[in-house]
Amino acid sequence: MKRKVLSTILAISMVATMVVGCGGGSTQTEAPAAEAPADDAAEASGDSAQAEAPAPVAADQEGGKIGVAMPTQSSERWIKDGGNMKEKLEALGYEVDLQYAEDDVQMQVSQIENMIASGAQCLVIASIDSGALVNVEAQAKEAGIPIIAYDRLLMDTDAVSYYASFDNEGVGTAIGEYIKTAKDLDAAQAAGESYTIEFFMGSPDDNNAVLLHRGVMGVLQPYLDDGTLVCKTGRTSFQDTCILRWSQETAQQWCENYLTGFYADEDLDIACTAFDGFAYGVKAALQGAGYTADNWPVVTGQDAELMACKNILDGTQTATIFKDTSLLADKCVTMVEAVMKGAEPEINDTTTYDNNVVVVPSYLCTPVAVDKDNLQAVVVDEANYYTAEELGL
Numbered sequence: 001m002k003r004k005v006l007s008t009i010l011a012i013s014m015v016a017t018m019v020v021g022c023g024g025g026s027t028q029t030e031a032p033a034a035e036a037p038a039d040d041a042a043e044a045s046g047d048s049a050q051a052e053a054p055a056p057v058a059a060d061q062e063g064g065k066i067g068v069a070m071p072t073q074s075s076e077r078w079i080k081d082g083g084n085m086k087e088k089l090e091a092l093g094y095e096v097d098l099q100y101a102e103d104d105v106q107m108q109v110s111q112i113e114n115m116i117a118s119g120a121q122c123l124v125i126a127s128i129d130s131g132a133l134v135n136v137e138a139q140a141k142e143a144g145i146p147i148i149a150y151d152r153l154l155m156d157t158d159a160v161s162y163y164a165s166f167d168n169e170g171v172g173t174a175i176g177e178y179i180k181t182a183k184d185l186d187a188a189q190a191a192g193e194s195y196t197i198e199f200f201m202g203s204p205d206d207n208n209a210v211l212l213h214r215g216v217m218g219v220l221q222p223y224l225d226d227g228t229l230v231c232k233t234g235r236t237s238f239q240d241t242c243i244l245r246w247s248q249e250t251a252q253q254w255c256e257n258y259l260t261g262f263y264a265d266e267d268l269d270i271a272c273t274a275f276d277g278f279a280y281g282v283k284a285a286l287q288g289a290g291y292t293a294d295n296w297p298v299v300t301g302q303d304a305e306l307m308a309c310k311n312i313l314d315g316t317q318t319a320t321i322f323k324d325t326s327l328l329a330d331k332c333v334t335m336v337e338a339v340m341k342g343a344e345p346e347i348n349d350t351t352t353y354d355n356n357v358v359v360v361p362s363y364l365c366t367p368v369a370v371d372k373d374n375l376q377a378v379v380v381d382e383a384n385y386y387t388a389e390e391l392g393l
């Protein structure tokens with residue numbers, strides 16, 4: 001009886017926390033309701049035009065100034081992304097104005113306005129909340145400055161020329177497939193066994209997060225439907241599992257609340273998280289709740305950050321999705337060259353990324369799931385992303 005009352009109180013406070021997590025509650029601009037996934041929206045409206053290749057900005061001139069707007073330095077991956085872009089563009093003779101907005105939406109708007117005012121000839125934008133950038137993107141278009149969307153699609157604008165990213169639904173599929181294999185869900189299904197699972201999904205203002213959730217559910221939904229996977233909080237929809245601004249703290253808080261409110265009598269077997277930052281928060285919550293190597297759940301992530309790789313090696317994270325940001329920067333640089341000089345950018349997708357106004361020609365790199373068995377081969381030996389020393393190997 002006592003336990004029931006306590007669980008109810010915890011569940012109520014948890015829901016309150018989750019509302020804050022997903023819907024704002026800080027000084028930052030409120031996140032809009034989750035966007036319809038890009039291609040669903042396309043199907044619904046059926047009227048998005050194909051983005052046209054822009055005329056080169058400065059075909060006959062060397063160099064030029066490129067503004068690179070990045071979301072935050074709070075996660076290691078964006079520091080690497082910004083560093084790669086700057087280095088590669090400078091090597092081609094461009095002057096680079098690299099700005100980080102520390103997940104402050106208005107700061108990113110001002111930074112882009114300043115880039116336009118100070119003579120940038122092309123903008124590369126990894127948005128925080130792309131819905132908030134529509135006006136400043138229109139200003140850039142009016143000034144004849146082409147825009148390239150970096151990693152996150154810029155929604156609701158015709159001012160974007162190209163998009164460099166990873167196969168974002170593919171990231172979700174890879175996470176789902178990893179869980180399916182790691183827990184041998186088909187065998188569990190045949191034996192009538194079940195595993196508990198909770199979901200920690202990305203920011204509702206980031207189109208990538210919507211696609212990732214769709215990819216995960218494409219693999220796991222059948223197992224939820226037939227009871228092979230049991231989500232005790234009942235929170236499986238994107239709406240219920242999205243975490244505003246990809247906040248590690250919110251993920252930790254949710255996980256703590258879940259463990260106390262729903263997993264007092266039974267262990268959590270799988271924490272399906274969409275980001276290494278979430279996996280760090282989940283790790284802290286699990287440690288706080290007394291989990292050890294004996295009952296540690298499968299914990300997924302995304303980005304192959306150095307800390308995540310170290311956690312994979314010591315067993316406190318199970319897997320991550322490796323996205324080679326150096327490759328992404330290479331592809332993005334070919335797009336900058338295309339808009340600046342009329343060169344041919346590498347494009348491998350002209351249908352998927354409908355931003356509700358245009359279908360943006362894209363290059364999608366391939367994500368790779370890594371765990372302790374292939375980490376060294378993929379991340380160190382093949383990609384040279386980290387050295388063996390950095391990983392303590």
Ligand code: GAL
Nearest residue numbers: 075077152206208246275303
């Ligand atoms: C997403 C991106 C992920 C992760 C996340 C949080 O847009 O696809 O790889 O970095 O942002 O930064």
